[in-house]
Amino acid sequence: MQITFQFRLYPTPEQEQQMNRTLDLCRKLYNQAKEQRETAYNQEGKTITYAMQQNDLPALKKEFPAYKEVHSQVLQDCLQRLDDAYQRFFRGEAGYPHYKSADRYVSFTYPQPGAVQKTFAKEGTVYLPKIGVVKMNVHRPFDRVSVTQINVKRYGERWMINISVKVPNTEVMQAVESAVGIDVGLSSFAALSDETKVDNPRYLRKAEKRLRRAQRRLSRKQRNSRNRQKAKRKVAKTHQKVARQRKDFLHKQSYRIVQGHDLIAVEQLKVRNMVRNRRLAKSISDAGWRKFITYLSYKAERHGKRFVQVPAHGTSQTCLCGADVPKTLAVRVHECKRCGLIQDRDVVSAKIILQRALKISA
Numbered sequence: 025m026q027i028t029f030q031f032r033l034y035p036t037p038e039q040e041q042q043m044n045r046t047l048d049l050c051r052k053l054y055n056q057a058k059e060q061r062e063t064a065y066n067q068e069g070k071t072i073t074y075a076m077q078q079n080d081l082p083a084l085k086k087e088f089p090a091y092k093e094v095h096s097q098v099l100q101d102c103l104q105r106l107d108d109a110y111q112r113f114f115r116g117e118a119g120y121p122h123y124k125s126a127d128r129y130v131s132f133t134y135p136q137p138g139a140v141q142k143t144f145a146k147e148g149t150v151y152l153p154k155i156g157v158v159k160m161n162v163h164r165p166f167d168r169v170s171v172t173q174i175n176v177k178r179y180g181e182r183w184m185i186n187i188s189v190k191v192p193n194t195e196v197m198q199a200v201e202s203a204v205g206i207d208v209g210l211s212s213f214a215a216l217s218d219e220t221k222v223d224n225p226r227y228l229r230k231a232e233k234r235l236r237r238a239q240r241r242l243s244r245k246q247r248n249s250r251n252r253q254k255a256k257r258k259v260a261k262t263h264q265k266v267a268r269q270r271k272d273f274l275h276k277q278s279y280r281i282v283q284g285h286d287l288i289a290v291e292q293l294k295v296r297n298m299v300r301n302r303r304l305a306k307s308i309s310d311a312g313w314r315k316f317i318t319y320l321s322y323k324a325e326r327h328g329k330r331f332v333q334v335p336a337h338g339t340s341q342t343c344l345c346g347a348d349v350p351k352t353l354a355v356r357v358h359e360c361k362r363c364g365l366i367q368d369r370d371v372v373s374a375k376i377i378l379q380r381a382l383k384i385s386a
């Protein structure tokens with residue numbers, strides 16, 4: 025299995041400039057590649073694949089020499105990300121891929137780091153091709169020989185490195201690997217402890233908007249008029265369709281999660297309390313979180329998996345190390361002063377839910 029170590033990076037001003045430049049070029053490539061796929065499809069009905077776009081990279085570099093500043097693996101990864109986004113869309117797991125703005129393209133990846141002797145030549149540093157030897161704060165030892173991927177991520181002013189390491193498949197590890205914690209996302213439908221997120225599909229958001237519009241139209245019609253009857257039927261039909269789509273989405277997602285894990289952990293949500301809070305109300309009730317939990321629990325039971333609900337108290341206000349990290353709803357990033365963990369707040373909550381569940385079931 026893979027585990028990821030996250031350390032803080034301390035680039036020099038020149039290195040930081042180059043890292044920002046890399047993000048900028050990666051984002052451009054991502055958006056260009058997306059546009060190319062769309063144009064080919066819309067104008068000629070042709071499908072452009074990842075392999076085709078990757079084969080075009082040398083020609084692209086010739087035409088736009090700026091791309092030579094970015095390591096070729098990193099460029100390939102941009103195209104891979106785009107392809108992944110399309111694949112998720114085709115499988116119905118995510119909405120249609122967006123163009124990325126600068127504040128949404130904040131990391132770049134070396135999918136196959138080079139030789140250990142070169143990458144970790146000096147203690148407390150990492151060699152990033154095309155960037156240089158960058159200082160990093162290694163607060164935990166890790167097996168350098170088994171590094172499989174390096175990802176560099178910007179959190180506002182800070183830079184972090186995520187180093188993925190392959191570790192042996194002992195039984196204990198497997199038990200942990202196949203367990204997952206899930207948190208209600210605020211910016212997405214749900215966040216998982218494996219650091220992935222489930223988005224509300226765009227077709228669903230659109231359908232819900234159509235429904236609200238139909239309801240407004242109905243409320244303007246005169247009582248007992250024939251138009252009102254018509255509008256009423258229309259609302260009922262739209263409502264049915266949205267409900268069907270939402271149910272379908274929840275079934276797909278819960279099935280996927282139960283298939284992939286032996287232990288599934290969620291929070292005991294007091295939905296009624298939460299709905300009173302107006303900011304949360306929309307995302308909670310729209311997403312049908314309660315229904316989702318029901319689906320998860322009966323699918324888990326049917327497939328012989330374990331389903332654990334943990335007390336919700338403070339899952340968004342503490343750190344994995346046990347420290348208190350208070351934050352309001354507006355704060356998107358968890359930042360622990362004690363252990364240095366910096367990560368998306370919903371993902372951290374999901375990890376804490378998992379941590380609690382493993383404690384309960386141990």
Ligand SMILES: [Zn+2]
Pocket residue numbers: 343344345346347360361362363364365
């Ligand atoms: Zn901490």
